[in-house]
Amino acid sequence: MTLLGTERVAVPALRRSTELRRRRRSAAGYLFVAGYTLLLLAFGVFPTGYSFYLALTNDRGQFTGLNQFVKVAQDYRFLPAFGHMLVYLALWLVTLVVLVVLVAVVLRSRVSSGMSALLRFLYYLPGALAGVASVLVWLFMLDPDVSPVSWLLESMGMHTFAAVLSPGNLPLILMLIAFWTGAGGWMVVMYGALNNIPDEVLEAARMDGAGPWRTAWHIQIPMIRQWIVYMTILAFATGTQLFVEPQLLQTASLGRVSPTWSPNQLAYVYAFQQGDFNGAAAISVCLLVVGLLAAGLLVARSNLFTLDEK
Numbered sequence: 001m002t003l004l005g006t007e008r009v010a011v012p013a014l015r016r017s018t019e020l021r022r023r024r025r026s027a028a029g030y031l032f033v034a035g036y037t038l039l040l041l042a043f044g045v046f047p048t049g050y051s052f053y054l055a056l057t058n059d060r061g062q063f064t065g066l067n068q069f070v071k072v073a074q075d076y077r078f079l080p081a082f083g084h085m086l087v088y089l090a091l092w093l094v095t096l097v098v099l100v101v102l103v104a105v106v107l108r109s110r111v112s113s114g115m116s117a118l119l120r121f122l123y124y125l126p127g128a129l130a131g132v133a134s135v136l137v138w139l140f141m142l143d144p145d146v147s148p149v150s151w152l153l154e155s156m157g158m159h160t161f162a163a164v165l166s167p168g169n170l171p172l173i174l175m176l177i178a179f180w181t182g183a184g185g186w187m188v189v190m191y192g193a194l195n196n197i198p199d200e201v202l203e204a205a206r207m208d209g210a211g212p213w214r215t216a217w218h219i220q221i222p223m224i225r226q227w228i229v230y231m232t233i234l235a236f237a238t239g240t241q242l243f244v245e246p247q248l249l250q251t252a253s254l255g256r257v258s259p260t261w262s263p264n265q266l267a268y269v270y271a272f273q274q275g276d277f278n279g280a281a282a283i284s285v286c287l288l289v290v291g292l293l294a295a296g297l298l299v300a301r302s303n304l305f306t307l308d309e310k
Contacts, residue, residue: 068282092235104193135248138177167257193227201219247259
């Protein structure tokens with residue numbers, strides 16, 4: 001067989017082998033995402049679609065348009081519940097972003113590797129507790145009769161548990177609980193993002209005379225901006241689902257905290273106390289729309305999914 005004939009036989013065989021490898025890789029990829037896709041459809045897409053169906057119909061399944069949304073919006077508890085949630089979100093997101101990024105930068109730049117690993121482990125420990133357990137710990141901490149920091153509470157004029165759980169204090173208390181349980185995990189994530197910054201970039205900044213804080217502000221933080229936006233989006237979504245913490249505080253305070261303090265609590269009252277699942281679905285859809293609008297705004301303004309040019 002001539003050399004030309006050998007090439008004519010080898011090229012199609014090589015193409016078939018390449019195509020076979022490509023198909024195998026594609027099949028493996030589909031297999032890896034199949035489980036997640038099924039769970040997403042079962043516990044994400046289908047419940048969301050059913051919520052829209054309930055929100056647009058009445059208890060007899062008749063289409064009513066936006067009547068359910070008008071009904072819940074006219075409820076005197078609706079605007080206060082969303083107002084409480086927005087105040088809590090403002091405190092929670094500002095505190096989370098500022099302190100998490102600050103601590104991560106300090107651990108990366110100013111603390112030895114061994115001590116940094118120990119501190120990251122300690123910061124992460126509260127996140128291992130379930131939400132209910134975290135609230136119970138904070139109930140103990142917030143009761144002046146048994147709290148180890150009762151002197152601090154009393155110095156602030158809060159001599160009783162009822163005074164601590166006054167309506168004006170609730171956003172701050174819930175923010176502290178959320179930060180205590182959730183910030184440690186994000187510190188680990190931000191620390192990992194900072195580790196992806198090449199040492200050559202930081203060394204060049206030092207050679208140009210930039211100190212630690214100028215390096216952090218002008219180089220490190222801008223280079224992990226997309227991670228910060230990602231954290232903000234997920235934290236916002238988590239914050240809109242506020243339910244366990246105010247519900248337990250309401251129970252522990254013997255009714256001093258409103259049972260409809262957050263939108264999720266109001267939806268719970270609609271569904272399981274009033275038997276109005278359509279109204280509860282309308283509140284849930286409102287929360288979904290708020291979350292999607294906030295996420296879309298952050299993604300659009302931050303170019304979160306823009307690929308870096310090589």
